[in-house]
Amino acid sequence: MNKGLIALAFGGLAIGMTEFTMMGILPDIAKDLNIDIPAAAHLIAIYAMGVVVGAPTLVLFTSKYSPKHVLLFLMLLFFVFNGLFAIAPNHATLMISRFMAGLPHGAFFGVGSVVAAQLAKKGKEAQAISIMFTGMTLANLAGVPLGTYIGHHYSWRYTYIVISLLGLLTFLAIYYWLPKKADKDSNTADNHIFKQLRYFKTWEAWLLIAVISIGTGGLFAWISYIAPMVVQVGGLSADRVPLIMILVGLGMFFGNFIGGKLADTISPTKASIASFATMALCLVLVYFTASNSTMSYVMSFFTGMLSFTIGPPLQMMLINSAKGSETLAAAAGQASFNLGNTLGAFIGGIPIIYGLGYHSPTLVGAVMATLGALLAIVHLIYFINNRSKNLI
Structure with missing residues:
Protein backbone atom coordinates (compact mmCIF):
# COMPACT_ATOMS: atom_id res chain seq x y z
CA MET A 1 0.00 0.00 0.00
CA THR A 188 -0.50 28.65 -10.36
CA ALA A 189 -3.21 30.91 -11.60
CA ASP A 190 -5.75 28.17 -10.93
CA ASN A 191 -4.95 28.39 -7.23
CA HIS A 192 -5.44 32.13 -7.01
CA ILE A 193 -7.82 32.91 -4.16
CA PHE A 194 -10.38 34.73 -6.33
CA LYS A 195 -10.32 32.04 -9.00
CA GLN A 196 -11.06 29.40 -6.36
CA LEU A 197 -13.91 31.44 -4.92
CA ARG A 198 -15.60 31.40 -8.33
CA TYR A 199 -16.60 27.84 -7.50
CA PHE A 200 -19.28 29.23 -5.19
CA LYS A 201 -20.80 31.18 -8.08
CA THR A 202 -22.03 27.90 -9.58
CA TRP A 203 -25.39 26.46 -8.58
CA GLU A 204 -23.79 23.00 -8.62
CA ALA A 205 -21.61 23.96 -5.66
CA TRP A 206 -24.63 24.93 -3.57
CA LEU A 207 -26.54 21.85 -4.71
CA LEU A 208 -23.72 19.62 -3.45
CA ILE A 209 -23.56 21.53 -0.17
CA ALA A 210 -27.30 20.88 0.21
CA VAL A 211 -26.88 17.19 -0.68
CA ILE A 212 -24.26 16.74 2.03
CA SER A 213 -25.75 18.98 4.73
CA ILE A 214 -29.22 17.45 4.45
CA GLY A 215 -28.44 13.88 3.39
CA THR A 216 -25.74 13.12 5.95
CA GLY A 217 -28.05 14.54 8.61
CA GLY A 218 -29.73 11.14 8.36
CA LEU A 219 -26.63 9.47 9.77
CA PHE A 220 -26.26 11.97 12.60
CA ALA A 221 -29.97 11.94 13.54
CA TRP A 222 -29.48 8.23 14.26
CA ILE A 223 -26.04 8.13 15.86
CA SER A 224 -26.58 11.18 18.10
CA TYR A 225 -29.29 9.30 20.04
CA ILE A 226 -28.10 5.72 19.67
CA ALA A 227 -27.07 5.31 23.33
CA PRO A 228 -30.45 6.24 24.90
CA MET A 229 -32.25 4.34 22.11
CA VAL A 230 -30.58 0.98 22.75
CA VAL A 231 -30.95 1.41 26.52
CA GLN A 232 -34.43 2.94 26.84
CA VAL A 233 -36.07 1.25 23.84
CA GLY A 234 -33.89 -1.79 23.20
CA GLY A 235 -33.62 -2.77 26.86
CA LEU A 236 -29.83 -3.12 26.88
CA SER A 237 -27.86 -2.25 29.99
CA ALA A 238 -25.72 0.90 29.89
CA ASP A 239 -22.52 -1.13 29.98
CA ARG A 240 -23.45 -2.58 26.58
CA VAL A 241 -23.28 0.81 24.88
CA PRO A 242 -19.48 0.61 24.25
CA LEU A 243 -20.05 -2.71 22.44
CA ILE A 244 -22.79 -1.08 20.35
CA MET A 245 -20.39 1.72 19.42
CA ILE A 246 -17.68 -0.78 18.47
CA LEU A 247 -20.16 -2.51 16.15
CA VAL A 248 -21.05 0.86 14.63
CA GLY A 249 -17.35 1.61 14.12
CA LEU A 250 -16.74 -1.83 12.58
CA GLY A 251 -19.62 -1.26 10.18
CA MET A 252 -18.22 2.16 9.24
CA PHE A 253 -14.82 0.56 8.59
CA PHE A 254 -16.24 -1.81 5.97
CA GLY A 255 -18.75 0.71 4.61
CA ASN A 256 -15.97 3.18 3.86
CA PHE A 257 -14.22 0.69 1.54
CA ILE A 258 -17.50 -0.39 -0.05
CA GLY A 259 -18.32 3.25 -0.80
CA GLY A 260 -14.94 3.79 -2.46
CA LYS A 261 -15.30 0.67 -4.62
CA LEU A 262 -18.87 1.57 -5.52
CA ALA A 263 -17.95 5.11 -6.57
CA ASP A 264 -15.16 3.86 -8.85
CA THR A 265 -17.43 1.18 -10.35
CA ILE A 266 -20.74 2.92 -11.09
CA SER A 267 -19.73 6.62 -10.68
CA PRO A 268 -19.71 8.84 -7.58
CA THR A 269 -23.16 10.38 -8.19
CA LYS A 270 -24.91 7.06 -8.70
CA ALA A 271 -23.08 5.62 -5.70
CA SER A 272 -24.30 8.54 -3.56
CA ILE A 273 -27.90 7.96 -4.63
CA ALA A 274 -27.60 4.27 -3.76
CA SER A 275 -25.95 5.05 -0.40
CA PHE A 276 -28.58 7.58 0.68
CA ALA A 277 -31.44 5.29 -0.44
CA THR A 278 -30.13 2.27 1.47
CA MET A 279 -29.41 4.49 4.48
CA ALA A 280 -33.03 5.64 4.50
CA LEU A 281 -34.37 2.07 4.26
CA CYS A 282 -32.03 0.92 7.00
CA LEU A 283 -33.10 3.72 9.36
CA VAL A 284 -36.77 2.81 8.87
CA LEU A 285 -35.88 -0.78 9.74
CA VAL A 286 -34.06 0.43 12.86
CA TYR A 287 -37.23 2.21 13.97
CA PHE A 288 -39.38 -0.92 13.70
CA THR A 289 -36.81 -3.25 15.33
CA ALA A 290 -35.52 -0.89 18.05
CA SER A 291 -37.35 -2.76 20.84
CA ASN A 292 -35.60 -6.05 19.97
CA SER A 293 -32.34 -6.28 21.90
CA THR A 294 -30.76 -8.74 19.45
CA MET A 295 -31.60 -6.53 16.49
CA SER A 296 -29.97 -3.60 18.30
CA TYR A 297 -26.61 -5.30 17.80
CA VAL A 298 -27.33 -6.37 14.22
CA MET A 299 -28.68 -3.03 13.07
CA SER A 300 -25.86 -1.07 14.74
CA PHE A 301 -23.38 -2.84 12.49
CA PHE A 302 -25.40 -2.69 9.27
CA THR A 303 -26.58 0.90 9.73
CA GLY A 304 -23.02 2.02 10.42
CA MET A 305 -21.83 0.17 7.31
CA LEU A 306 -24.53 1.36 4.89
CA SER A 307 -24.45 4.93 6.18
CA PHE A 308 -20.69 5.30 5.86
CA THR A 309 -20.59 4.17 2.23
CA ILE A 310 -21.50 7.78 1.48
CA GLY A 311 -18.13 9.41 2.31
CA PRO A 312 -15.87 8.59 -0.70
CA PRO A 313 -18.60 9.15 -3.35
CA LEU A 314 -19.42 12.59 -2.00
CA GLN A 315 -15.77 13.61 -1.90
CA MET A 316 -15.33 12.54 -5.52
CA MET A 317 -18.48 14.44 -6.55
CA LEU A 318 -17.02 17.57 -5.00
CA ILE A 319 -13.60 17.12 -6.62
CA ASN A 320 -15.12 16.38 -10.05
CA SER A 321 -17.31 19.47 -9.84
CA ALA A 322 -14.51 21.97 -9.23
CA LYS A 323 -11.87 22.28 -11.92
CA GLY A 324 -9.05 24.37 -10.42
CA SER A 325 -10.84 24.58 -7.04
CA GLU A 326 -10.73 20.94 -6.01
CA THR A 327 -9.27 21.45 -2.54
CA LEU A 328 -11.70 24.26 -1.73
CA ALA A 329 -14.65 22.14 -2.85
CA ALA A 330 -13.50 19.12 -0.85
CA ALA A 331 -12.92 21.28 2.23
CA ALA A 332 -16.36 22.87 1.85
CA GLY A 333 -17.71 19.34 1.81
CA GLN A 334 -16.21 18.71 5.23
CA ALA A 335 -17.83 21.88 6.54
CA SER A 336 -21.11 20.59 5.11
CA PHE A 337 -20.66 17.26 6.91
CA ASN A 338 -20.47 19.19 10.16
CA LEU A 339 -23.59 21.14 9.22
CA GLY A 340 -25.22 17.75 8.67
CA ASN A 341 -24.05 16.74 12.13
CA THR A 342 -25.69 19.81 13.66
CA LEU A 343 -28.91 19.54 11.64
CA GLY A 344 -29.30 15.82 12.25
CA ALA A 345 -28.79 16.10 16.01
CA PHE A 346 -31.08 19.14 16.34
CA ILE A 347 -33.96 18.07 14.09
CA GLY A 348 -33.69 14.47 15.25
CA GLY A 349 -34.21 15.59 18.84
CA ILE A 350 -37.48 17.41 18.14
CA PRO A 351 -39.77 14.32 18.24
CA ILE A 352 -38.15 13.28 21.53
CA ILE A 353 -39.21 16.61 23.04
CA TYR A 354 -42.79 15.75 22.10
CA GLY A 355 -42.58 12.35 23.77
CA LEU A 356 -42.27 10.12 20.68
CA GLY A 357 -39.43 8.01 22.07
CA TYR A 358 -35.69 7.73 21.56
CA HIS A 359 -36.14 5.66 18.39
CA SER A 360 -38.12 8.43 16.66
CA PRO A 361 -34.98 10.29 15.42
CA THR A 362 -34.36 7.40 13.04
CA LEU A 363 -37.49 8.34 11.08
CA VAL A 364 -36.25 11.92 10.90
CA GLY A 365 -32.96 10.52 9.65
CA ALA A 366 -34.74 8.43 7.03
CA VAL A 367 -36.49 11.53 5.69
CA MET A 368 -33.21 13.47 5.57
CA ALA A 369 -31.41 10.63 3.79
CA THR A 370 -34.28 10.38 1.28
CA LEU A 371 -34.00 14.11 0.58
CA GLY A 372 -30.26 13.60 0.09
CA ALA A 373 -30.98 10.89 -2.50
CA LEU A 374 -33.47 13.11 -4.32
CA LEU A 375 -31.03 16.01 -4.42
CA ALA A 376 -28.34 13.65 -5.71
CA ILE A 377 -30.74 12.59 -8.48
CA VAL A 378 -31.10 16.28 -9.41
CA HIS A 379 -27.31 16.43 -9.56
CA LEU A 380 -27.23 13.38 -11.81
CA ILE A 381 -29.70 15.04 -14.19
CA TYR A 382 -27.46 18.13 -14.20
CA PHE A 383 -24.55 15.94 -15.30
CA ILE A 384 -26.62 14.36 -18.08
CA ASN A 385 -27.69 17.70 -19.46
CA ASN A 386 -24.44 19.60 -19.04
CA ARG A 387 -21.49 17.22 -19.17
CA SER A 388 -20.21 14.35 -21.20
CA LYS A 389 -21.54 10.95 -20.25
CA ASN A 390 -18.15 9.63 -19.18
CA LEU A 391 -18.28 11.94 -16.13
CA ILE A 392 -21.65 10.68 -14.91
Whole structure:
Protein backbone atom coordinates (compact mmCIF):
# COMPACT_ATOMS: atom_id res chain seq x y z
CA MET A 1 0.00 0.00 0.00
CA ASN A 2 1.17 3.53 -0.78
CA LYS A 3 2.85 5.00 2.32
CA GLY A 4 1.50 8.44 1.46
CA LEU A 5 -2.05 7.14 1.84
CA ILE A 6 -1.11 5.57 5.19
CA ALA A 7 0.19 8.96 6.35
CA LEU A 8 -3.14 10.54 5.40
CA ALA A 9 -4.96 7.74 7.26
CA PHE A 10 -2.98 8.64 10.40
CA GLY A 11 -4.42 12.13 10.08
CA GLY A 12 -7.92 10.69 9.79
CA LEU A 13 -7.34 8.68 12.97
CA ALA A 14 -6.13 11.71 14.92
CA ILE A 15 -8.95 13.95 13.70
CA GLY A 16 -11.58 11.26 14.30
CA MET A 17 -10.39 10.82 17.87
CA THR A 18 -10.37 14.54 18.71
CA GLU A 19 -13.89 14.97 17.32
CA PHE A 20 -15.70 11.89 18.64
CA THR A 21 -13.91 11.11 21.92
CA MET A 22 -15.42 14.29 23.36
CA MET A 23 -18.87 12.61 23.46
CA GLY A 24 -17.56 9.82 25.69
CA ILE A 25 -15.66 11.94 28.22
CA LEU A 26 -18.05 14.87 28.50
CA PRO A 27 -19.12 13.95 32.08
CA ASP A 28 -15.46 13.75 33.14
CA ILE A 29 -14.73 17.22 31.76
CA ALA A 30 -17.84 18.64 33.43
CA LYS A 31 -16.85 17.15 36.78
CA ASP A 32 -13.25 18.31 36.51
CA LEU A 33 -14.26 21.90 35.69
CA ASN A 34 -17.21 21.92 38.09
CA ILE A 35 -19.69 22.81 35.34
CA ASP A 36 -22.86 21.06 34.19
CA ILE A 37 -22.91 18.73 31.18
CA PRO A 38 -24.85 21.13 28.89
CA ALA A 39 -22.13 23.73 29.48
CA ALA A 40 -19.44 21.15 28.77
CA ALA A 41 -21.31 20.21 25.58
CA HIS A 42 -20.47 23.66 24.21
CA LEU A 43 -17.05 22.15 23.52
CA ILE A 44 -18.68 19.93 20.87
CA ALA A 45 -20.47 22.82 19.20
CA ILE A 46 -17.45 25.12 19.25
CA TYR A 47 -15.32 22.43 17.57
CA ALA A 48 -17.90 22.07 14.78
CA MET A 49 -17.85 25.84 14.37
CA GLY A 50 -14.07 25.70 14.03
CA VAL A 51 -14.42 23.10 11.27
CA VAL A 52 -16.95 25.19 9.36
CA VAL A 53 -14.79 28.33 9.63
CA GLY A 54 -11.44 26.67 9.05
CA ALA A 55 -12.30 24.40 6.12
CA PRO A 56 -12.67 27.04 3.38
CA THR A 57 -10.57 29.74 5.08
CA LEU A 58 -7.37 27.74 5.55
CA VAL A 59 -7.65 26.19 2.09
CA LEU A 60 -7.97 29.61 0.47
CA PHE A 61 -5.13 31.24 2.36
CA THR A 62 -2.72 28.33 1.85
CA SER A 63 -3.61 27.73 -1.82
CA LYS A 64 -0.32 29.12 -3.14
CA TYR A 65 1.69 26.55 -1.20
CA SER A 66 2.31 22.93 -2.14
CA PRO A 67 -0.18 20.37 -0.80
CA LYS A 68 2.46 18.59 1.27
CA HIS A 69 3.50 21.81 3.03
CA VAL A 70 -0.14 22.68 3.66
CA LEU A 71 -0.80 19.26 5.22
CA LEU A 72 2.28 19.65 7.43
CA PHE A 73 1.09 23.08 8.55
CA LEU A 74 -2.40 21.77 9.34
CA MET A 75 -1.09 18.91 11.45
CA LEU A 76 1.21 21.31 13.27
CA LEU A 77 -1.86 23.39 14.18
CA PHE A 78 -3.62 20.19 15.26
CA PHE A 79 -0.71 19.16 17.49
CA VAL A 80 -0.37 22.59 19.13
CA PHE A 81 -4.02 23.35 19.83
CA ASN A 82 -5.00 19.89 21.01
CA GLY A 83 -2.00 20.05 23.32
CA LEU A 84 -3.14 23.45 24.61
CA PHE A 85 -6.63 22.05 25.09
CA ALA A 86 -5.20 19.27 27.27
CA ILE A 87 -3.59 21.78 29.66
CA ALA A 88 -6.11 24.64 29.47
CA PRO A 89 -6.93 25.75 33.05
CA ASN A 90 -10.54 26.93 32.72
CA HIS A 91 -13.68 26.80 30.59
CA ALA A 92 -12.87 29.94 28.59
CA THR A 93 -9.41 28.77 27.53
CA LEU A 94 -10.81 25.33 26.77
CA MET A 95 -13.38 26.89 24.43
CA ILE A 96 -10.75 28.94 22.62
CA SER A 97 -8.30 26.07 22.17
CA ARG A 98 -11.11 23.70 21.15
CA PHE A 99 -12.27 26.12 18.45
CA MET A 100 -8.70 26.47 17.18
CA ALA A 101 -8.26 22.69 17.20
CA GLY A 102 -11.26 22.40 14.86
CA LEU A 103 -9.80 24.74 12.23
CA PRO A 104 -7.49 22.17 10.49
CA HIS A 105 -10.13 19.42 10.36
CA GLY A 106 -11.96 20.23 7.12
CA ALA A 107 -8.93 21.67 5.38
CA PHE A 108 -6.93 18.50 6.07
CA PHE A 109 -9.56 16.26 4.53
CA GLY A 110 -10.06 18.72 1.67
CA VAL A 111 -6.39 18.87 0.69
CA GLY A 112 -5.89 15.21 1.64
CA SER A 113 -8.72 14.05 -0.64
CA VAL A 114 -7.16 15.76 -3.65
CA VAL A 115 -3.70 14.40 -2.80
CA ALA A 116 -5.09 10.87 -2.32
CA ALA A 117 -6.83 11.03 -5.70
CA GLN A 118 -3.57 12.19 -7.32
CA LEU A 119 -1.66 9.31 -5.74
CA ALA A 120 -4.17 6.74 -6.98
CA LYS A 121 -4.08 4.73 -10.17
CA LYS A 122 -6.57 5.92 -12.78
CA GLY A 123 -10.04 4.65 -11.96
CA LYS A 124 -9.13 4.00 -8.31
CA GLU A 125 -9.41 7.56 -6.99
CA ALA A 126 -12.39 7.02 -4.69
CA GLN A 127 -10.80 3.91 -3.22
CA ALA A 128 -7.66 5.91 -2.44
CA ILE A 129 -9.79 8.52 -0.66
CA SER A 130 -11.47 5.72 1.28
CA ILE A 131 -8.05 4.67 2.59
CA MET A 132 -7.56 8.15 4.04
CA PHE A 133 -10.99 7.92 5.69
CA THR A 134 -10.03 4.53 7.12
CA GLY A 135 -8.30 6.48 9.87
CA MET A 136 -11.63 8.07 10.79
CA THR A 137 -13.34 4.67 10.94
CA LEU A 138 -10.51 3.21 13.04
CA ALA A 139 -10.95 6.14 15.41
CA ASN A 140 -14.57 5.13 15.95
CA LEU A 141 -13.70 1.44 16.16
CA ALA A 142 -10.75 1.55 18.56
CA GLY A 143 -9.45 5.07 19.21
CA VAL A 144 -12.61 6.52 20.76
CA PRO A 145 -13.18 3.57 23.14
CA LEU A 146 -9.52 3.75 24.18
CA GLY A 147 -9.64 7.51 24.67
CA THR A 148 -12.87 7.20 26.66
CA TYR A 149 -11.31 4.51 28.87
CA ILE A 150 -8.28 6.71 29.60
CA GLY A 151 -10.54 9.67 30.31
CA HIS A 152 -12.75 7.70 32.71
CA HIS A 153 -10.03 5.88 34.62
CA TYR A 154 -7.18 8.40 34.62
CA SER A 155 -7.84 11.88 33.23
CA TRP A 156 -9.51 13.33 30.16
CA ARG A 157 -6.41 15.53 29.85
CA TYR A 158 -4.26 12.44 29.26
CA THR A 159 -6.63 11.48 26.45
CA TYR A 160 -6.02 14.75 24.64
CA ILE A 161 -2.29 14.57 25.22
CA VAL A 162 -2.37 11.23 23.37
CA ILE A 163 -4.49 12.79 20.60
CA SER A 164 -2.07 15.72 20.32
CA LEU A 165 0.85 13.30 19.99
CA LEU A 166 -1.02 11.47 17.25
CA GLY A 167 -1.00 14.78 15.39
CA LEU A 168 2.77 14.94 15.78
CA LEU A 169 3.06 11.35 14.53
CA THR A 170 0.97 12.28 11.49
CA PHE A 171 3.21 15.31 10.86
CA LEU A 172 6.26 13.01 10.76
CA ALA A 173 4.51 10.41 8.60
CA ILE A 174 3.52 13.06 6.04
CA TYR A 175 7.03 14.54 6.07
CA TYR A 176 8.74 11.19 5.42
CA TRP A 177 6.12 9.19 3.49
CA LEU A 178 4.22 11.59 1.27
CA PRO A 179 6.00 11.41 -2.12
CA LYS A 180 7.69 14.35 -3.76
CA LYS A 181 5.00 14.69 -6.44
CA ALA A 182 2.66 15.80 -3.65
CA ASP A 183 5.24 18.49 -2.81
CA LYS A 184 5.33 20.08 -6.24
CA ASP A 185 4.81 23.80 -6.58
CA SER A 186 1.10 24.62 -6.88
CA ASN A 187 1.47 28.38 -7.14
CA THR A 188 -0.50 28.65 -10.36
CA ALA A 189 -3.21 30.91 -11.60
CA ASP A 190 -5.75 28.17 -10.93
CA ASN A 191 -4.95 28.39 -7.23
CA HIS A 192 -5.44 32.13 -7.01
CA ILE A 193 -7.82 32.91 -4.16
CA PHE A 194 -10.38 34.73 -6.33
CA LYS A 195 -10.32 32.04 -9.00
CA GLN A 196 -11.06 29.40 -6.36
CA LEU A 197 -13.91 31.44 -4.92
CA ARG A 198 -15.60 31.40 -8.33
CA TYR A 199 -16.60 27.84 -7.50
CA PHE A 200 -19.28 29.23 -5.19
CA LYS A 201 -20.80 31.18 -8.08
CA THR A 202 -22.03 27.90 -9.58
CA TRP A 203 -25.39 26.46 -8.58
CA GLU A 204 -23.79 23.00 -8.62
CA ALA A 205 -21.61 23.96 -5.66
CA TRP A 206 -24.63 24.93 -3.57
CA LEU A 207 -26.54 21.85 -4.71
CA LEU A 208 -23.72 19.62 -3.45
CA ILE A 209 -23.56 21.53 -0.17
CA ALA A 210 -27.30 20.88 0.21
CA VAL A 211 -26.88 17.19 -0.68
CA ILE A 212 -24.26 16.74 2.03
CA SER A 213 -25.75 18.98 4.73
CA ILE A 214 -29.22 17.45 4.45
CA GLY A 215 -28.44 13.88 3.39
CA THR A 216 -25.74 13.12 5.95
CA GLY A 217 -28.05 14.54 8.61
CA GLY A 218 -29.73 11.14 8.36
CA LEU A 219 -26.63 9.47 9.77
CA PHE A 220 -26.26 11.97 12.60
CA ALA A 221 -29.97 11.94 13.54
CA TRP A 222 -29.48 8.23 14.26
CA ILE A 223 -26.04 8.13 15.86
CA SER A 224 -26.58 11.18 18.10
CA TYR A 225 -29.29 9.30 20.04
CA ILE A 226 -28.10 5.72 19.67
CA ALA A 227 -27.07 5.31 23.33
CA PRO A 228 -30.45 6.24 24.90
CA MET A 229 -32.25 4.34 22.11
CA VAL A 230 -30.58 0.98 22.75
CA VAL A 231 -30.95 1.41 26.52
CA GLN A 232 -34.43 2.94 26.84
CA VAL A 233 -36.07 1.25 23.84
CA GLY A 234 -33.89 -1.79 23.20
CA GLY A 235 -33.62 -2.77 26.86
CA LEU A 236 -29.83 -3.12 26.88
CA SER A 237 -27.86 -2.25 29.99
CA ALA A 238 -25.72 0.90 29.89
CA ASP A 239 -22.52 -1.13 29.98
CA ARG A 240 -23.45 -2.58 26.58
CA VAL A 241 -23.28 0.81 24.88
CA PRO A 242 -19.48 0.61 24.25
CA LEU A 243 -20.05 -2.71 22.44
CA ILE A 244 -22.79 -1.08 20.35
CA MET A 245 -20.39 1.72 19.42
CA ILE A 246 -17.68 -0.78 18.47
CA LEU A 247 -20.16 -2.51 16.15
CA VAL A 248 -21.05 0.86 14.63
CA GLY A 249 -17.35 1.61 14.12
CA LEU A 250 -16.74 -1.83 12.58
CA GLY A 251 -19.62 -1.26 10.18
CA MET A 252 -18.22 2.16 9.24
CA PHE A 253 -14.82 0.56 8.59
CA PHE A 254 -16.24 -1.81 5.97
CA GLY A 255 -18.75 0.71 4.61
CA ASN A 256 -15.97 3.18 3.86
CA PHE A 257 -14.22 0.69 1.54
CA ILE A 258 -17.50 -0.39 -0.05
CA GLY A 259 -18.32 3.25 -0.80
CA GLY A 260 -14.94 3.79 -2.46
CA LYS A 261 -15.30 0.67 -4.62
CA LEU A 262 -18.87 1.57 -5.52
CA ALA A 263 -17.95 5.11 -6.57
CA ASP A 264 -15.16 3.86 -8.85
CA THR A 265 -17.43 1.18 -10.35
CA ILE A 266 -20.74 2.92 -11.09
CA SER A 267 -19.73 6.62 -10.68
CA PRO A 268 -19.71 8.84 -7.58
CA THR A 269 -23.16 10.38 -8.19
CA LYS A 270 -24.91 7.06 -8.70
CA ALA A 271 -23.08 5.62 -5.70
CA SER A 272 -24.30 8.54 -3.56
CA ILE A 273 -27.90 7.96 -4.63
CA ALA A 274 -27.60 4.27 -3.76
CA SER A 275 -25.95 5.05 -0.40
CA PHE A 276 -28.58 7.58 0.68
CA ALA A 277 -31.44 5.29 -0.44
CA THR A 278 -30.13 2.27 1.47
CA MET A 279 -29.41 4.49 4.48
CA ALA A 280 -33.03 5.64 4.50
CA LEU A 281 -34.37 2.07 4.26
CA CYS A 282 -32.03 0.92 7.00
CA LEU A 283 -33.10 3.72 9.36
CA VAL A 284 -36.77 2.81 8.87
CA LEU A 285 -35.88 -0.78 9.74
CA VAL A 286 -34.06 0.43 12.86
CA TYR A 287 -37.23 2.21 13.97
CA PHE A 288 -39.38 -0.92 13.70
CA THR A 289 -36.81 -3.25 15.33
CA ALA A 290 -35.52 -0.89 18.05
CA SER A 291 -37.35 -2.76 20.84
CA ASN A 292 -35.60 -6.05 19.97
CA SER A 293 -32.34 -6.28 21.90
CA THR A 294 -30.76 -8.74 19.45
CA MET A 295 -31.60 -6.53 16.49
CA SER A 296 -29.97 -3.60 18.30
CA TYR A 297 -26.61 -5.30 17.80
CA VAL A 298 -27.33 -6.37 14.22
CA MET A 299 -28.68 -3.03 13.07
CA SER A 300 -25.86 -1.07 14.74
CA PHE A 301 -23.38 -2.84 12.49
CA PHE A 302 -25.40 -2.69 9.27
CA THR A 303 -26.58 0.90 9.73
CA GLY A 304 -23.02 2.02 10.42
CA MET A 305 -21.83 0.17 7.31
CA LEU A 306 -24.53 1.36 4.89
CA SER A 307 -24.45 4.93 6.18
CA PHE A 308 -20.69 5.30 5.86
CA THR A 309 -20.59 4.17 2.23
CA ILE A 310 -21.50 7.78 1.48
CA GLY A 311 -18.13 9.41 2.31
CA PRO A 312 -15.87 8.59 -0.70
CA PRO A 313 -18.60 9.15 -3.35
CA LEU A 314 -19.42 12.59 -2.00
CA GLN A 315 -15.77 13.61 -1.90
CA MET A 316 -15.33 12.54 -5.52
CA MET A 317 -18.48 14.44 -6.55
CA LEU A 318 -17.02 17.57 -5.00
CA ILE A 319 -13.60 17.12 -6.62
CA ASN A 320 -15.12 16.38 -10.05
CA SER A 321 -17.31 19.47 -9.84
CA ALA A 322 -14.51 21.97 -9.23
CA LYS A 323 -11.87 22.28 -11.92
CA GLY A 324 -9.05 24.37 -10.42
CA SER A 325 -10.84 24.58 -7.04
CA GLU A 326 -10.73 20.94 -6.01
CA THR A 327 -9.27 21.45 -2.54
CA LEU A 328 -11.70 24.26 -1.73
CA ALA A 329 -14.65 22.14 -2.85
CA ALA A 330 -13.50 19.12 -0.85
CA ALA A 331 -12.92 21.28 2.23
CA ALA A 332 -16.36 22.87 1.85
CA GLY A 333 -17.71 19.34 1.81
CA GLN A 334 -16.21 18.71 5.23
CA ALA A 335 -17.83 21.88 6.54
CA SER A 336 -21.11 20.59 5.11
CA PHE A 337 -20.66 17.26 6.91
CA ASN A 338 -20.47 19.19 10.16
CA LEU A 339 -23.59 21.14 9.22
CA GLY A 340 -25.22 17.75 8.67
CA ASN A 341 -24.05 16.74 12.13
CA THR A 342 -25.69 19.81 13.66
CA LEU A 343 -28.91 19.54 11.64
CA GLY A 344 -29.30 15.82 12.25
CA ALA A 345 -28.79 16.10 16.01
CA PHE A 346 -31.08 19.14 16.34
CA ILE A 347 -33.96 18.07 14.09
CA GLY A 348 -33.69 14.47 15.25
CA GLY A 349 -34.21 15.59 18.84
CA ILE A 350 -37.48 17.41 18.14
CA PRO A 351 -39.77 14.32 18.24
CA ILE A 352 -38.15 13.28 21.53
CA ILE A 353 -39.21 16.61 23.04
CA TYR A 354 -42.79 15.75 22.10
CA GLY A 355 -42.58 12.35 23.77
CA LEU A 356 -42.27 10.12 20.68
CA GLY A 357 -39.43 8.01 22.07
CA TYR A 358 -35.69 7.73 21.56
CA HIS A 359 -36.14 5.66 18.39
CA SER A 360 -38.12 8.43 16.66
CA PRO A 361 -34.98 10.29 15.42
CA THR A 362 -34.36 7.40 13.04
CA LEU A 363 -37.49 8.34 11.08
CA VAL A 364 -36.25 11.92 10.90
CA GLY A 365 -32.96 10.52 9.65
CA ALA A 366 -34.74 8.43 7.03
CA VAL A 367 -36.49 11.53 5.69
CA MET A 368 -33.21 13.47 5.57
CA ALA A 369 -31.41 10.63 3.79
CA THR A 370 -34.28 10.38 1.28
CA LEU A 371 -34.00 14.11 0.58
CA GLY A 372 -30.26 13.60 0.09
CA ALA A 373 -30.98 10.89 -2.50
CA LEU A 374 -33.47 13.11 -4.32
CA LEU A 375 -31.03 16.01 -4.42
CA ALA A 376 -28.34 13.65 -5.71
CA ILE A 377 -30.74 12.59 -8.48
CA VAL A 378 -31.10 16.28 -9.41
CA HIS A 379 -27.31 16.43 -9.56
CA LEU A 380 -27.23 13.38 -11.81
CA ILE A 381 -29.70 15.04 -14.19
CA TYR A 382 -27.46 18.13 -14.20
CA PHE A 383 -24.55 15.94 -15.30
CA ILE A 384 -26.62 14.36 -18.08
CA ASN A 385 -27.69 17.70 -19.46
CA ASN A 386 -24.44 19.60 -19.04
CA ARG A 387 -21.49 17.22 -19.17
CA SER A 388 -20.21 14.35 -21.20
CA LYS A 389 -21.54 10.95 -20.25
CA ASN A 390 -18.15 9.63 -19.18
CA LEU A 391 -18.28 11.94 -16.13
CA ILE A 392 -21.65 10.68 -14.91
